[in-house]
Amino acid sequence: MSDSAYQAFGHLLRFWRKVRGISQEALALNLQSSTRHISFLENGKARPSESLVEAIGETLKLGERDTSYLRLAAGYLARSPAVDFAAPEFRWLRKAMLLSLKAMDPYPAALIDRYGRLLMVNRSWVAFYRDSVGDEALARIENHFEFLFRRPPEGAAQEPWHHMLAMVLMYTQQEALLTNDPIYHAMVRELSAHPGVPEDWADIASGLEPMASFRVQQSYQGKVRHFFNVSLNVGAVGPASYVSEPRLAINTLYPEGDELDLGEALTSDLSHPLLFY
Incomplete structure (x- = not known):
């Protein structure tokens, strides 16, 4: 893996963590992960699993648009749940x-x-x-x-x-x-x-x-x-x-x-x- 392979995801993760006012330690605790892994994600040294991306989106209370950005940045296809135009x-x-x-x-x-x-x-x-x-x-x-x-x-x-x-x-x-x-x-x-x-x-x-x-x-x-x-x-x-x-x-x-x-x-x-x- 190159040093810059997942920099976009790291930048987005750091941005939203700061917007929500959550430290790396607190985010790691909520995700049942480690502070070291969160740091690696933000520095582009690790790639998150698809389930972790979803968990991060839920923990940071992101909507469909911003969770989609996270998924794309991590290399996963954004989800697009069907809606009823007649609703x-x-x-x-x-x-x-x-x-x-x-x-x-x-x-x-x-x-x-x-x-x-x-x-x-x-x-x-x-x-x-x-x-x-x-x-x-x-x-x-x-x-x-x-x-x-x-x-x-x-x-x-x-x-x-x-x-x-x-x-x-x-x-x-x-x-x-x-x-x-x-x-x-x-x-x-x-x-x-x-x-x-x-x-x-x-x-x-x-x-x-x-x-x-x-x-x-x-x-x-x-x-x-x-x-x-x-x-x-x-x-x-x-x-x-x-x-x-x-x-x-x-x-x-x-x-x-x-x-x-x-x-x-x-x-x-x-x-x-x-x-x-």
């Missing part, structure tokens, strides 16, 4: 997301969770996709990733679509391997079995860096058109932002050209189970 305590968040989606009209936008499950859509999303999918089929769509795996419109280039499939699969595969979450494992099985997925999807994805925006082709009003697909993450800031719950993202389509007016499709008869205004 009463998230009423304020649902209101904020609704206002965000409304503000994005006339551009199609949908709110999704970390598994790609659709939580909310705006009126433009309904108007845009019912043009090619139809109202009944659109109402049955539950997962954004599965929706992306539909066949591209006839005449669209195959390579961008294959790249998109590869990147979605790589995201779910790595989440599955890192977290051992059965939902991600099931997603990998289902998505990789899709007939459009190239056999070398992992090799394809390895050559592509994830981006917040990429170009896609969609059928709209009988023509294949070019759009920018943009994803905006909604969550905490900082090193552990990716484990803040609920992990949400807003996915939006913007026309690449200026000539397409999506606002023309915003009629008064729009309805969808996830449209709340």
Whole structure:
């Protein structure tokens, strides 16, 4: 072990110990450890076990965010317990997301969770996709990733679509391997079995860096058109932002050209189970 292998954990431990006003001796006593071991942890000369990291977080009365920082600094994956977006305590968040989606009209936008499950859509999303999918089929769509795996419109280039499939699969595969979450494992099985997925999807994805925006082709009003697909993450800031719950993202389509007016499709008869205004 190098002298600086776990310095980040030591710095965090010392910081929180001083914030709480606890001496090394008192912390060691509470943890049923030794003062010498606490000193080694703070100096980066020892690595804590995962259970010790959790015990330190509890002893220092750290919340989920700050315990996540400790876990990451010690070399362990931060935990992200699932939460219910529909729970009463998230009423304020649902209101904020609704206002965000409304503000994005006339551009199609949908709110999704970390598994790609659709939580909310705006009126433009309904108007845009019912043009090619139809109202009944659109109402049955539950997962954004599965929706992306539909066949591209006839005449669209195959390579961008294959790249998109590869990147979605790589995201779910790595989440599955890192977290051992059965939902991600099931997603990998289902998505990789899709007939459009190239056999070398992992090799394809390895050559592509994830981006917040990429170009896609969609059928709209009988023509294949070019759009920018943009994803905006909604969550905490900082090193552990990716484990803040609920992990949400807003996915939006913007026309690449200026000539397409999506606002023309915003009629008064729009309805969808996830449209709340």
